[in-house]
Amino acid sequence: MKDIDTQFLRGLFDEEGSLHAAGRTALYRLYGLEGLLYVGISTSPLTRIRTHLREQPWGARVIAVRIDYPDHAEAAERETVQAERPLYNVVFNGATPPPPPDPVARLRVRLAAHQRRLEEFEAAVPESTTHLRLLVRGIASAKSAIARLTEEIAVTEAAQRSAANG
Template identity: 75%
Template sequence: MTDIDTQFLRSLFDEEGSLHTAGRTALYRLYGLEGLLYVGISTCPLTRIRTHLQQQSWGPRVIGIQIDYPDDAHAAEREAVHAERPLHNVIFNGEAAPPPPDRAARLRAELAAQQRRLEELRAAVPESTTHLRLILRGITAAQTKIAKLARDAEGAEAAQLPPGRRPKRTKP
């Protein structure tokens, strides 16, 4: 593979390893041997699909993926789930398709979610390097305490065993 090919392939993905979507919402379909397993939407489709593959009981059965970028991904998802009946979608899989959500209401809900995310990010940023050092010191202290508690728990469990079955203690 040439450097130009490598650069092109890298340009398709962001830092998290997901496809660049330029803010567009993708509609994705996951297929198994038994047919369509799941339909979903995401602005980071590969990241979302990876989550399904790792966390859903049906994830290992996925053998095919289709990603599209419709103009209105929310409506496309609703229609696809209602018409195609994926095996593992719960929402929109009833007898009658739900009414389409009001576009303005959907945008207001997305705006509120993004504002909450921004506030969470702002709250997570230390105010100064001193705050960052304090946070790191707290993490180190917590790790030390966890290690000590783990050793103490192992010791307590070993003490409950009969004398002949106790493991020999090794120095850390």
């Protein structure tokens, strides 16, 4: 590798070995087979993710990572946690968050989260045969959840119509 290439590659990372983001705050998501495990924000997302993988009891279950750079990271984190309900977030993910008042609306929020998860699984590029197997299992799980929720929405809407007409 030429010196200029080495300098370029080093310039992509900060002193801690994280991707250099010019001071921007990243929103990161950590996924396991069961879905979204954790959402966080950091100016050094790779360093922060490594810390989670090392120190959290659920760190070994992480199979995928997604990093975005939204304009308003703090607001994006709050909205993401409230909408996607990661398993291990405490902040913004209280034990009893206010659900949408309508049961069908609650189901549609869950359906949208599963559809986003499916899209992310389908867009992932497998890094190994093990990773491929995990992705295939994740896709099958997401499709199953989408089918269940779609059926539950139909049943709930029919019950609401019947109650309104009855």
